Amino acid sequence: MKKAFTLIETVFCISIIAILLSIGIVSIKRIDEYKAKKKFEFTATMLLKDLRYAKGQAASSNDIHILFNKNGYDIYSVINCKSKYLKRVNFDKEIYIDSKESTIPMNGKITFTNAGTVKPYGCSITVKDKKNSATITIKPVIFSISYKKDK
Numbered sequence: 001m002k003k004a005f006t007l008i009e010t011v012f013c014i015s016i017i018a019i020l021l022s023i024g025i026v027s028i029k030r031i032d033e034y035k036a037k038k039k040f041e042f043t044a045t046m047l048l049k050d051l052r053y054a055k056g057q058a059a060s061s062n063d064i065h066i067l068f069n070k071n072g073y074d075i076y077s078v079i080n081c082k083s084k085y086l087k088r089v090n091f092d093k094e095i096y097i098d099s100k101e102s103t104i105p106m107n108g109k110i111t112f113t114n115a116g117t118v119k120p121y122g123c124s125i126t127v128k129d130k131k132n133s134a135t136i137t138i139k140p141v142i143f144s145i146s147y148k149k150d151k
Helices: 007-060
Strands: 064-069 072-079 082-090 109-112 123-128 133-139 144-149
Touching (some): 007 064, 007 072, 007 109, 007 123
Antiparallel strands (some): 064 072, 064 109, 072 082, 133 144
């Protein structure tokens, strides 16, 4: 008598394999979503820390300028008519500064002065990706920087 798999046994094995694969695919998708959320939170938190760093540096030395673009920002000071870059940040391709919701000046430049003010005025910076949004507000009167996760 020959020993072989019957059609029912084969279909049963294939269905078990399909169920296991579908569970694995769902788990991988959740892991990717979690990683994207953590990457976004890290980027927004780093922007907040960099703004506070620029504020602190300006108070102890020269004016500190932050130049924003859609995909990141540069932090620099100007000493004797020469720009000294302190930090350049490029966001991941999914993360961007939303120009519609942000109130950054048209030229994209904010200056923290050593006199304790922000030029040209206070503003808000909204950072987004596909599912997350965070707003950082710079208030000129009390010279405070606050952070709010929107989603």
